[in-house]
Amino acid sequence: MVGAQDFFFSGLQKTGNTSNALGSRVTPVGVTQIPxxxxxxISLARIDYAPWGINPPHTHPxxxxxxxxxxxxxxxxxxxxxPDNRLxxxxxxxxxxxxxxxxxxxxxxxxxxxxxxAIAALSSQNxxxxxxxNAVFGSKPDIPIDILAMAFQLDKTVVVNLQSKF
Amino acid sequence: MVGAQDFFFSGLQKTGNTSNALGSRVTPVGVTQIPxxxxxxISLARIDYAPWGINPPHTHPxxxxxxxxxxxxxxxxxxxxxPDNRLxxxxxxxxxxxxxxxxxxxxxxxxxxxxxxAIAALSSQNxxxxxxxNAVFGSKPDIPIDILAMAFQLDKTVVVNLQSKF
Amino acid sequence: MVGAQDFFFSGLQKTGNTSNALGSRVTPVGVTQIPxxxxxxISLARIDYAPWGINPPHTHPxxxxxxxxxxxxxxxxxxxxxPDNRLxxxxxxxxxxxxxxxxxxxxxxxxxxxxxxAIAALSSQNxxxxxxxNAVFGSKPDIPIDILAMAFQLDKTVVVNLQSKF
Amino acid sequence: MVGAQDFFFSGLQKTGNTSNALGSRVTPVGVTQIPxxxxxxISLARIDYAPWGINPPHTHPxxxxxxxxxxxxxxxxxxxxxPDNRLxxxxxxxxxxxxxxxxxxxxxxxxxxxxxxAIAALSSQNxxxxxxxNAVFGSKPDIPIDILAMAFQLDKTVVVNLQSKF
Amino acid sequence: MVGAQDFFFSGLQKTGNTSNALGSRVTPVGVTQIPxxxxxxISLARIDYAPWGINPPHTHPxxxxxxxxxxxxxxxxxxxxxPDNRLxxxxxxxxxxxxxxxxxxxxxxxxxxxxxxAIAALSSQNxxxxxxxNAVFGSKPDIPIDILAMAFQLDKTVVVNLQSKF
Amino acid sequence: MVGAQDFFFSGLQKTGNTSNALGSRVTPVGVTQIPxxxxxxISLARIDYAPWGINPPHTHPxxxxxxxxxxxxxxxxxxxxxPDNRLxxxxxxxxxxxxxxxxxxxxxxxxxxxxxxAIAALSSQNxxxxxxxNAVFGSKPDIPIDILAMAFQLDKTVVVNLQSKF
Numbered sequence: 004m005v006g007a008q009d010f011f012f013s014g015l016q017k018t019g020n021t022s023n024a025l026g027s028r029v030t031p032v033g034v035t036q037i038p039x040x041x042x043x044x045i046s047l048a049r050i051d052y053a054p055w056g057i058n059p060p061h062t063h064p065x066x067x068x069x070x071x072x073x074x075x076x077x078x079x080x081x082x083x084x085x086p087d088n089r090l091x092x093x094x095x096x097x098x099x100x101x102x103x104x105x106x107x108x109x110x111x112x113x114x115x116x117x118x119x120x121a122i123a124a125l126s127s128q129n130x131x132x133x134x135x136x137n138a139v140f141g142s143k144p145d146i147p148i149d150i151l152a153m154a155f156q157l158d159k160t161v162v163v164n165l166q167s168k169f
Numbered sequence: 170m171v172g173a174q175d176f177f178f179s180g181l182q183k184t185g186n187t188s189n190a191l192g193s194r195v196t197p198v199g200v201t202q203i204p205x206x207x208x209x210x211i212s213l214a215r216i217d218y219a220p221w222g223i224n225p226p227h228t229h230p231x232x233x234x235x236x237x238x239x240x241x242x243x244x245x246x247x248x249x250x251x252p253d254n255r256l257x258x259x260x261x262x263x264x265x266x267x268x269x270x271x272x273x274x275x276x277x278x279x280x281x282x283x284x285x286x287a288i289a290a291l292s293s294q295n296x297x298x299x300x301x302x303n304a305v306f307g308s309k310p311d312i313p314i315d316i317l318a319m320a321f322q323l324d325k326t327v328v329v330n331l332q333s334k335f
Numbered sequence: 336m337v338g339a340q341d342f343f344f345s346g347l348q349k350t351g352n353t354s355n356a357l358g359s360r361v362t363p364v365g366v367t368q369i370p371x372x373x374x375x376x377i378s379l380a381r382i383d384y385a386p387w388g389i390n391p392p393h394t395h396p397x398x399x400x401x402x403x404x405x406x407x408x409x410x411x412x413x414x415x416x417x418p419d420n421r422l423x424x425x426x427x428x429x430x431x432x433x434x435x436x437x438x439x440x441x442x443x444x445x446x447x448x449x450x451x452x453a454i455a456a457l458s459s460q461n462x463x464x465x466x467x468x469n470a471v472f473g474s475k476p477d478i479p480i481d482i483l484a485m486a487f488q489l490d491k492t493v494v495v496n497l498q499s500k501f
Numbered sequence: 502m503v504g505a506q507d508f509f510f511s512g513l514q515k516t517g518n519t520s521n522a523l524g525s526r527v528t529p530v531g532v533t534q535i536p537x538x539x540x541x542x543i544s545l546a547r548i549d550y551a552p553w554g555i556n557p558p559h560t561h562p563x564x565x566x567x568x569x570x571x572x573x574x575x576x577x578x579x580x581x582x583x584p585d586n587r588l589x590x591x592x593x594x595x596x597x598x599x600x601x602x603x604x605x606x607x608x609x610x611x612x613x614x615x616x617x618x619a620i621a622a623l624s625s626q627n628x629x630x631x632x633x634x635n636a637v638f639g640s641k642p643d644i645p646i647d648i649l650a651m652a653f654q655l656d657k658t659v660v661v662n663l664q665s666k667f
Numbered sequence: 668m669v670g671a672q673d674f675f676f677s678g679l680q681k682t683g684n685t686s687n688a689l690g691s692r693v694t695p696v697g698v699t700q701i702p703x704x705x706x707x708x709i710s711l712a713r714i715d716y717a718p719w720g721i722n723p724p725h726t727h728p729x730x731x732x733x734x735x736x737x738x739x740x741x742x743x744x745x746x747x748x749x750p751d752n753r754l755x756x757x758x759x760x761x762x763x764x765x766x767x768x769x770x771x772x773x774x775x776x777x778x779x780x781x782x783x784x785a786i787a788a789l790s791s792q793n794x795x796x797x798x799x800x801n802a803v804f805g806s807k808p809d810i811p812i813d814i815l816a817m818a819f820q821l822d823k824t825v826v827v828n829l830q831s832k833f
Numbered sequence: 834m835v836g837a838q839d840f841f842f843s844g845l846q847k848t849g850n851t852s853n854a855l856g857s858r859v860t861p862v863g864v865t866q867i868p869x870x871x872x873x874x875i876s877l878a879r880i881d882y883a884p885w886g887i888n889p890p891h892t893h894p895x896x897x898x899x900x901x902x903x904x905x906x907x908x909x910x911x912x913x914x915x916p917d918n919r920l921x922x923x924x925x926x927x928x929x930x931x932x933x934x935x936x937x938x939x940x941x942x943x944x945x946x947x948x949x950x951a952i953a954a955l956s957s958q959n960x961x962x963x964x965x966x967n968a969v970f971g972s973k974p975d976i977p978i979d980i981l982a983m984a985f986q987l988d989k990t991v992v993v994n995l996q997s998k999f
Contacts, residue, residue, distance in 0.1 A: 007257050010247075010257065010268040011265065011266065013262075015237055015266055016262075016264020024986070025983065032235075032266050037266070039268050040268055043271065043292060047235055047237065047290060057980055057983050057984060059980070059983070059984030060976070060980075060981075062892060062894070062936060063936070064892070064937055069211050069213055069290065071288060078977070081176075082963070082968040084894060084962055084968075085962045090975070090976060091171075092173060092974075093173040095177075096182075098180055098181040099179050099181070100198050100213060101177055102206055103176075104176075105894055105895065106893070107894055108965075108968050110976070110984070122288055124211055124213060124235065124290030126209060131915075132914055133912070133914045133937065133938060135938075135969060136984050138914075138918050141918055144922075145920070146910060147942070150889070150942050153854075153855065153889070154887060154889030154940070154965070155966045155970070155995065156854070156966070156995070156999075161991070165985065168986045191485065225482070225486035226478070226482075226483075228394060230394070230416060230436075230439055231438060246478060248471075250465045251465065251466060253475070254475060256474040256475065256478060270396075271438075272465070274465060274467075274471065276478070276482055278481075278482050297416040299417065300417060302487045303417070304414040307420055308414045308421065308422040309420060312392070312412060312422060312442070315444075316392075316410075316444050317392075319357065319389050319391070320442070320468050321468045322501075331488070334488045337589075338589065339591040342579075342589065342602075343597065343600075344598040345597050345598075346596055347596040347598055348594075348597075364598050369598070369600055371602070372567070377565050377567050377624040399542060399543050401535075401545055423505050425505040425509055427509075428514075429514045430511065430512055430514020431510070431511050432509065432511075433508055433510075434508040434541065436508075436541055456567065458541060458624060523818070555818060557814070558803055558810070558814075558815075558818055560726060560770060562748060562768075562770020580802040580806045580810070582802075583798055583801070587806065587807055588807065603728055603729065604726060604728020604770050604795065605728055606799075606802050606803065610813075610814050629748040631746070631749065631772060635749070635752050636746040636752050640746045640754040644774070645742070648723070648724075648774055649724075651689065652723030652774070652799070652800050653800045653804070653829065654800070654829070663820070666820045667820075671923040674911075674934075675929065679901055679928040679929070680926075696899075701930070704899070704932055707897035707934055707956060708874065708897060709875070709956040710899065730875075731875050732875075733875050733876065733954065735877065735952060745840075755836065755840065757840075760843075762843065762845040763841065763843050763846075764867070764877060765841055765842075766870055767840075786952055788875060789875070790873060
């Protein structure tokens with residue numbers, strides 16, 4: 004029989020470990036963490052940013068996102084789809100809210116002197132995350148070098164170098 | 170042409186005014202506040218609670234909710250539907266997350282010594298709120314007295330008195 | 336292999352037993368009664384009302400409802416959501432049809448001299464029913480007394496008395 | 502401002518005129534009749550059958566149906582899709598309920614000595630009706646004769662004769 | 668672990684065998700053929716037509732269709748629902764595209780001198796097909812003769828004859 | 834009044850002009866080209882590839898895709914979401930079909946000696962296309978250099994150079 008523990012998650016007050024190359028950490032709270040979210044079409048994540056940390060360009064294949072700055076300041080942006088590829092961007096302060104429509108590439112960057120914290124809500128119990136650099140240059144196995152070289156108009160040696168980093 | 174302002178809301182860091190009979194205040198951030206939420210299936214609200222303030226029993230007719238405690242402590246609960254009417258309840262601390270499934274009656278009560286703050290995310294751009302006491306005893310015009318007296322097994326004078334308060 | 340029995344239910348011509356405190360009886364016909372309703376997004380119920388019987392204020396968390404009076408007369412109403420809490424009400428005669436939008440609190444009362452019968456169709460295979468007095472004052476365990484006292488602006492002894500009835 | 506009249510329809514107690522070749526009459530109650538059904542995903546119809554009247558093979562392109570016999574007796578059936586084309590059939594008495602899944606061809610025939618009445622609920626505000634003989638042999642303009650002759654393995658003169666009737 | 672084979676189907680370049688009474692052949696590519704289509708809401712079919720072959724009047728109970736002529740020419744049509752029953756028709760050449768809305772009866776006929784090939788995309792992983800003549804006159808068991816005779820205004824002996832063919 | 838022209842598009846037999854840096858051309862057939870697709874949840878595109886042409890890594894924010902090779906051979910792949918970032922890849926010949934689930938990054942490359950042609954069906958009337966290199970390095974205005982440098986672990990001069998190309 005289901006009980007309170009099936010609708011509960013603890014720990015979102017904890018600072019995520021941002022000691023990594025990007026200076027950010029996402030702590031997801033979806034149906035994996037809370038079984039009672041099944042079929043309910045919503046989930047959460049906490050995002051921590053070290054000073055100048057970024058949440059790199061990414062998409063959620065199955066969700067729109069609404070983000071609230073809890074502490075600090077964020078530069079945020081998303082890019083509209085073809086053919087415009089318009090960048091919509093904003094500097095957010097504590098208490099500001101911003102929306103990223105489903106499937107669009109978006110990013111955040113800490114522009115405060117100290118740490119920044121945000122809460123993101125997502126319109127799916129299992130939104131998925133595609134981090135663009137990791138998916139493009141860090142897939143397992145690699146996307147063929149000639150395809151990336153042609154797509155990004157990069158020298159093949161640059162592509163190989165990029166793939167070695169991810 | 171749409172721009173950043175269509176996906177943006179400012180002010181969620183502000184403490185809501187809880188100087189009212191319930192000692193709580195809901196600040197909604199839905200499609201009315203952010204036009205860019207249209208068709209995206211998600212919205213937010215900030216909830217402030219004075220010490221011992223409550224968010225009284227209510228439902229959202231078109232959304233599930235996932236709530237995060239930002240500051241303080243909350244006693245939360247929801248009641249399952251017929252025939253069980255089970256109360257699922259939990260004491261939440263800062264950083265705890267709890268889920269209220271679509272359409273079920275739920276409430277929160279501040280159990281901290283000071284103010285409590287929560288962020289609620291909702292799975293609709295326009296979730297709707299039905300505060301049970303207000304809808305039942307405070308509708309305009311009133312629900313007929315005899316119906317409420319029979320439904321709640323109350324004396325008609327008690328019903329009249331209740332209706333006068335809402 | 337599925338057959339006719341999986342799409343069939345018998346017995347909706349039978350008068351429901353209204354010998355109870357509310358003078359009404361709901362006979363549901365959903366996916367529990369008809370397995371073939373699975374995924375089809377629709378179900379039914381018959382409602383019987385003794386003279387002056389009521390179907391007390393309730394909501395369906397997952398369905399809109401369209402009700403037809405088969406015999407007798409009904410006073411029906413629903414209350415819109417915050418902030419208006421408008422009561423929309425109507426007296427229905429045999430052959431009249433009325434709609435209750437998803438998640439809104441609604442009720443019916445027999446205003447005929449004899450029994451009244453209605454058929455309600457619901458936009459879900461499993462609509463759920465939340466009877467407001469039972470969920471609020473009759474949950475197991477009880478919602479804390481102080482929350483209900485504050486929410487309904489009732490004396491705590493009145494709340495305890497109400498809880499003892501449900 | 503919306504009011505009760507937007508959620509209301511009157512007249513479903515009236516016997517439909519079955520003085521026609523099929524001995525049946527459908528009285529629809531959808532979003533055209535009740536504007537408040539908009540977006541709610543449900544509608545109704547009353548069906549009257551003269552003795553031996555039929556509701557000929559038809560489909561609803563956008564809805565499943567759940568039918569209740571109010572008076573009389575009905576022989577009902579639906580045919581599953583390719584490759585089985587199984588006929589699922591049942592004799593219904595007063596108070597029996599039967600389900601027709603979305604898009605499948607179904608029919609009803611009065612098998613009582615007197616009139617029969619049914620209420621059908623549909624999982625769309627605007628379910629649509631495609632009466633097979635009318636759509637196939639009575640379209641405006643006609644479906645080309647050679648297509649129908651080949652499809653139904655009929656002589657072209659029979660097709661022409663059929664088209665002249667609808 | 669899923670792999671490429673779960674998202675793959677081979678063989679759509681093969682000419683379907685049209686040596687049958689209708690001179691056409693449908694080769695479906697849905698979730699049965701490609702497990703990875705599960706929950707994705709889309710599927711395909713190749714349709715081959717011998718000279719003068721037809722795809723007889725049929726519906727898809729759970730999908731709209733968009734058809735492209737790959738080789739040859741097609742006469743296509745669909746019939747709108749009651750009360751209009753309008754036939755919307757067009758002659759398609761190679762490279763032409765046509766849409767059949769969900770649940771409506773539609774057909775195609777090869778009007779080229781040689782074979783015609785089309786690719787149909789459907790808005791469901793499992794669209795279903797109801798071939799009208801087969802469902803109406805070829806169900807197992809048969810739809811009662813008197814119902815078909817009355818519905819199609821045919822002599823009962825003609826109905827029996829039709830049923831014997833399907 | 835709607836007619837056949839509202840459900841029709843002509844020209845998909847025409848070879849797309851692949852005289853561009855990528856050696857490919859997408860010809861879309863969505864609700865912009867065919868108004869009758871409105872609400873039907875499906876659309877098409879023809880894709881032409883010069884020898885060694887590519888359709889660079891991209892996503893559709895609102896649709897899954899099912900692709901058929903009409904002429905030639907394609908190397909196709911998609912990358913699963915975090916944390917696996919698995920590349921699922923396949924060489925397709927004429928008549929092969931492959932599926933790209935909603936929102937995932939995917940690409941195609943012509944591996945035939947001559948031109949290759951594919952038809953893609955999409956589970957939305959307006960699927961949207963996000964070409965990763967264009968959205969990331971070619972947005973208007975540019976995504977800030979430091980964000981891209983950190984995200985892709987590139988020297989800022991390389992980022993500036995990339996941005997100048999798109």
